[in-house]
Amino acid sequence: MSAVPATLINGQPQSFWSVHDRGLQYGDGLFETLSCVGGRLRWFERHMARLSLGCERLGMRAPDIALMRSEAHSLLGAEPRALIKIILTRGVATARGYRPAGDEQPTRIVSAYDWPAQRYPEFRLGLTSVPLGLNPQLAGLKHLNRLEQVLAQRDALARGCQEVLMRSSAGEVVSGSMCNLFVCQDEGWLTAPLTQCGVAGVMRALVLEAAPRLGITVRIAAVSEHDVESAGGLFVTNVRLGLQPVHWYQGRPLAVDERGARVQELIDGTLE
Amino acid sequence: MSAVPATLINGQPQSFWSVHDRGLQYGDGLFETLSCVGGRLRWFERHMARLSLGCERLGMRAPDIALMRSEAHSLLGAEPRALIKIILTRGVATARGYRPAGDEQPTRIVSAYDWPAQRYPEFRLGLTSVPLGLNPQLAGLKHLNRLEQVLAQRDALARGCQEVLMRSSAGEVVSGSMCNLFVCQDEGWLTAPLTQCGVAGVMRALVLEAAPRLGITVRIAAVSEHDVESAGGLFVTNVRLGLQPVHWYQGRPLAVDERGARVQELIDGTLE
Numbered sequence: 001m002s003a004v005p006a007t008l009i010n011g012q013p014q015s016f017w018s019v020h021d022r023g024l025q026y027g028d029g030l031f032e033t034l035s036c037v038g039g040r041l042r043w044f045e046r047h048m049a050r051l052s053l054g055c056e057r058l059g060m061r062a063p064d065i066a067l068m069r070s071e072a073h074s075l076l077g078a079e080p081r082a083l084i085k086i087i088l089t090r091g092v093a094t095a096r097g098y099r100p101a102g103d104e105q106p107t108r109i110v111s112a113y114d115w116p117a118q119r120y121p122e123f124r125l126g127l128t129s130v131p132l133g134l135n136p137q138l139a140g141l142k143h144l145n146r147l148e149q150v151l152a153q154r155d156a157l158a159r160g161c162q163e164v165l166m167r168s169s170a171g172e173v174v175s176g177s178m179c180n181l182f183v184c185q186d187e188g189w190l191t192a193p194l195t196q197c198g199v200a201g202v203m204r205a206l207v208l209e210a211a212p213r214l215g216i217t218v219r220i221a222a223v224s225e226h227d228v229e230s231a232g233g234l235f236v237t238n239v240r241l242g243l244q245p246v247h248w249y250q251g252r253p254l255a256v257d258e259r260g261a262r263v264q265e266l267i268d269g270t271l272e
Numbered sequence: 273m274s275a276v277p278a279t280l281i282n283g284q285p286q287s288f289w290s291v292h293d294r295g296l297q298y299g300d301g302l303f304e305t306l307s308c309v310g311g312r313l314r315w316f317e318r319h320m321a322r323l324s325l326g327c328e329r330l331g332m333r334a335p336d337i338a339l340m341r342s343e344a345h346s347l348l349g350a351e352p353r354a355l356i357k358i359i360l361t362r363g364v365a366t367a368r369g370y371r372p373a374g375d376e377q378p379t380r381i382v383s384a385y386d387w388p389a390q391r392y393p394e395f396r397l398g399l400t401s402v403p404l405g406l407n408p409q410l411a412g413l414k415h416l417n418r419l420e421q422v423l424a425q426r427d428a429l430a431r432g433c434q435e436v437l438m439r440s441s442a443g444e445v446v447s448g449s450m451c452n453l454f455v456c457q458d459e460g461w462l463t464a465p466l467t468q469c470g471v472a473g474v475m476r477a478l479v480l481e482a483a484p485r486l487g488i489t490v491r492i493a494a495v496s497e498h499d500v501e502s503a504g505g506l507f508v509t510n511v512r513l514g515l516q517p518v519h520w521y522q523g524r525p526l527a528v529d530e531r532g533a534r535v536q537e538l539i540d541g542t543l544e
Contacts, residue, residue, distance in 0.1 A: 009291060016290055016291070020287060024293070025303075026421070027298075027418060098425040099429055100425075111292075133405015134403060144298065144299055144419075146300070146370060147299055147415055147417045148417075150300050153369070153371035157371055
């Protein structure tokens with residue numbers, strides 16, 4: 001980062017906070033990363049729906065969405081693109097130990113980041129042995145326990161890849177460390193269900209809605225390593241990358257399914 | 273907590289730190305909770321061995337152990353007992369995203385807590401459906417991703433229990449949310465291996481060493497729900513509770529295996 005990102009903590013411009021916050025102590029919280037284009041927070045409601053679901057599942061107070069929207073807007077400058085990251089924790093611990101006391105006040109951290117300069121003329125995807133642990137209560141959420149992803153990204157670096165696919169501890173291919181996965185097959189596209197692990201990505205949901213409008217069938221079903229190896233093409237998705245075509249998977253060059261660009265165009269063109 | 277615990281961050285008396293630390297952003301770090309008696313940090317070397325193993329596994333710089341010892345000592349007052357918690361994170365993020373840049377400076381947070389006043393004349397143990405995800409690279413470590421334990425403790429509260437047993441996603445009984453488990457059987461004691469999940473507790477290791485000296489055989493092997501249900505007695509262990517006898521498991525009163533007190537005495541009597 002060129003500098004510390006502009007940050008508001010509970011509405012105040014500051015970037016320091018109590019280390020006794022349960023967000024640091026236990027990873028007891030959630031986050032969202034939003035793509036901002038021309039001063040607009042894209043797909044804001046979808047991000048907030050996931051955040052709200054997370055609060056419900058973790059037994060945290062429902063967030064003040066209007067407040068987060070105005071705080072995020074206040075951090076956006078004149079740059080055409082930016083990223084906003086919102087962290088919501090259960091709050092500063094009021095008692096010692098894992099058990100929440102119930103009287104914690106949630107901590108709201110909103111930061112604005114420069115849009116990353118990276119472009120990927122060749123997007124290289126590997127396969128890591130770091131597994132995703134199974135937990136239906138946490139599956140789909142974007143929570144602050146992300147060590148699996150950190151380990152996977154360390155592995156990606158060692159393999160000279162931008163991203164690595166991760167398998168559940170049951171052996172199914174679920175997603176990348178920071179992206180969801182779409183596998184292009186003759187009969188349509190395939191993406192993993194996220195009922196046991198993984199993050200239910202906003203871009204994944206957008207692709208699931210847009211692709212059928214262009215005549216592309218998308219199946220949500222278990223993805224095997226064989227499915228990935230025999231794919232006609234692969235896309236990884238998140239709100240920053242959109243539908244990122246994979247050019248190289250585990251040493252094998254991959255063709256780019258040209259329908260991806262049309263799906264992307266359709267998604268970019270929506271007013272949401 | 274009666275007040276904010278006395279805290280040193282990288283040696284400075286303060287309790288606020290950058291929210292851009294990877295400890296908060298991703299749970300990218302480790303911790304240890306030490307029992308302090310009469311100004312002594314009990315089993316310090318064992319805690320540091322686990323912390324060092326964690327640093328190695330996560331690819332973090334090895335910690336300065338002498339420094340942590342002196343910082344912990346400096347926080348100890350005249351109270352006969354206290355708890356010291358040491359958090360070590362990968363440091364403040366120097367780039368956005370899960371991938372460590374490699375130039376982070378680890379953050380060292382040392383806090384002193386009053387010894388908890390709780391006593392458990394009846395220690396009630398339940399069984400939660402919150403699973404422990406499998407990950408051999410993280411198994412055994414005390415890392416900052418503790419949402420499973422937070423969810424388990426919420427469940428314990430709902431069940432009116434101090435603690436709940438957790439099963440791996442493969443169905444084996446592994447440990448409590450904050451304790452390891454020993455199952456008392458006719459032929460000896462039984463505790464779970466921690467190669468796929470769970471925390472390799474310091475008190476567990478001490479019991480494993482002390483019990484055989486009193487003629488108690490301890491087997492490390494997969495623990496089933498049936499093993500727990502048919503146990504002659506149960507102990508949960510951590511450095512705060514020692515060998516805590518379980519008086520009630522899922523509605524059933526349990527006898528206390530009197531050998532526990534002798535093992536405890538042997539452990540308390542060591543000079544370590």
